[in-house]
Amino acid sequence: MSVLPNSHEALLKNHEHLRGRLAVLGPVDISLVPILAQSGLVLTEHFGLWQQLNTIDGWTAVFGYDDAALAPAGADTVVVFLPKARAELALRLELARWLAAKDARLILVGEKKEGISGAVKQLKTVAPQAVKIDSARHCQVWQAANLEPSEAFDVRQWLEWHLVESAGIHFEVAGLPGIFSAGELDAGTTRLLDSLSEFPLKAGPVLDFACGAGVIGTWLQLCQRKQGQPETPVDGVDVQSQAVICARSTYRRANVSGVITASDGLDRVQGKYAAVVSNPPFHTGIRTDTSMTEQFLKQVAEHLEPGGELRLVANSFLPYQELIRRHVGPVKAITADKRFTVWSACRR
Known part of the structure; x- marks a missing residue:
C-alpha cells in the first residue's frame, strides 16, 4: 500500500469525526477515499485524478466547481483539504457551506508548510466556532460544528x-x-x-x-x-x-x-x-x-x-x-x- 500524504494520514487519525453523508474536497491521493467511507462525494480540479476517482464504487466523483453532480445541502460532514493557492481556499469554503446540510460539520486539514496556520484565519471568517482538534504529522486538523449553510453557489460569480x-x-x-x-x-x-x-x-x-x-x-x-x-x-x-x-x-x-x-x-x-x-x-x-x-x-x-x-x-x-x-x-x-x-x- 502506498504511503499517504501527511494531510491524508492526519485525517484518518481523526476518522471518528467523520459522520453521516461525506463530501471530500481536494484530496491528492485516491487511495484515501475508499478508506474513509463506502460512499460519498469527492471533488478534484485535476482531470486525470477525476478519471481515477470515477473508478471507486459508491463514490460520486466531481470535476471542479461547476460539475452538474454538485448539489446543495447533501453532506453531514465536509472535509476541505488546503489547496496550494490560498485564494482558492475561500472558494472551497464557500462550496463547502453550500454542500452542507443543516447542522453539518466542516473539517479543514493542511500541512504547516502549506500555511495551515494562516488558513485558519480564513476558516474563522465563515466558521468562527472552529476549533483545532489535532496536530499530527506536521499538520493541523480543525473542525467547525453546526456550519452555517450557504443558500447559493455559482463559480462564475467568482x-x-x-x-x-x-x-x-x-x-x-x-x-x-x-x-x-x-x-x-x-x-x-x-x-x-x-x-x-x-x-x-x-x-x-x-x-x-x-x-x-x-x-x-x-x-x-x-x-x-x-x-x-x-x-x-x-x-x-x-x-x-x-x-x-x-x-x-x-x-x-x-x-x-x-x-x-x-x-x-x-x-x-x-x-x-x-x-x-x-x-x-x-x-x-x-x-x-x-x-x-x-x-x-x-x-x-x-x-x-x-x-x-x-x-x-x-x-x-x-x-x-x-x-x-x-x-x-x-x-x-x-x-x-x-x-x-x-x-x-x-x-x-
Whole structure:
C-alpha cells in the first residue's frame, strides 16, 4: 500500500469525526477515499485524478466547481483539504457551506508548510466556532460544528476579469482562484506571443496545450481579425477545471472560437493541427516537475500535420531541446535569454 500524504494520514487519525453523508474536497491521493467511507462525494480540479476517482464504487466523483453532480445541502460532514493557492481556499469554503446540510460539520486539514496556520484565519471568517482538534504529522486538523449553510453557489460569480495587451492586441481574460497567473500576463506567455507576432504560424488549425485562461488562442484570432485575415479557430486543452472554465469564458467575451477540452495530456484530443503552441507548466506545488511536458512532447507529433510546427516557450534551464528533436523533429531557438527560450520544431 502506498504511503499517504501527511494531510491524508492526519485525517484518518481523526476518522471518528467523520459522520453521516461525506463530501471530500481536494484530496491528492485516491487511495484515501475508499478508506474513509463506502460512499460519498469527492471533488478534484485535476482531470486525470477525476478519471481515477470515477473508478471507486459508491463514490460520486466531481470535476471542479461547476460539475452538474454538485448539489446543495447533501453532506453531514465536509472535509476541505488546503489547496496550494490560498485564494482558492475561500472558494472551497464557500462550496463547502453550500454542500452542507443543516447542522453539518466542516473539517479543514493542511500541512504547516502549506500555511495551515494562516488558513485558519480564513476558516474563522465563515466558521468562527472552529476549533483545532489535532496536530499530527506536521499538520493541523480543525473542525467547525453546526456550519452555517450557504443558500447559493455559482463559480462564475467568482470570475474576475483583467485587461491584457501584446503587440497592440487588447482583450479581457477571465480568472478564478487557483488558476496560473491570475490577474496578469505572465512573462513566459508574453515571450511566446512576441515570437508569434514576429514569426507568425503558417495558416491552418491550431491547438494550445496547457491553455490556461485561453490567452494564446484569443490573441491569435484577434491578431488575424485585426489584420483582416480569415480567423482560424484555436482549440485548447488543460488538465485543470478552473482553466477550462476561464478559457471558455475568455473565448466567449472576445467572440473567438475553438473547442476547449479537459484532458490529462493529449489523450482526449482528436485530429491533427498545422501548429501546436504551448507554455507548459513545470511545477507540482513548489517542486520542479517536467513529467507532464515530457509526456506531451512524446505524443505531440501524432497531432501535428506533416511539416506542422510545435512552438513552445519554457524556462531556459529546462532540458527540452533534445526531447523536442527526438520526438518531433529539427528544432531551433527562435528567441532566448537567461530566463526563457522559445523553441520551434517542425514535424518530420
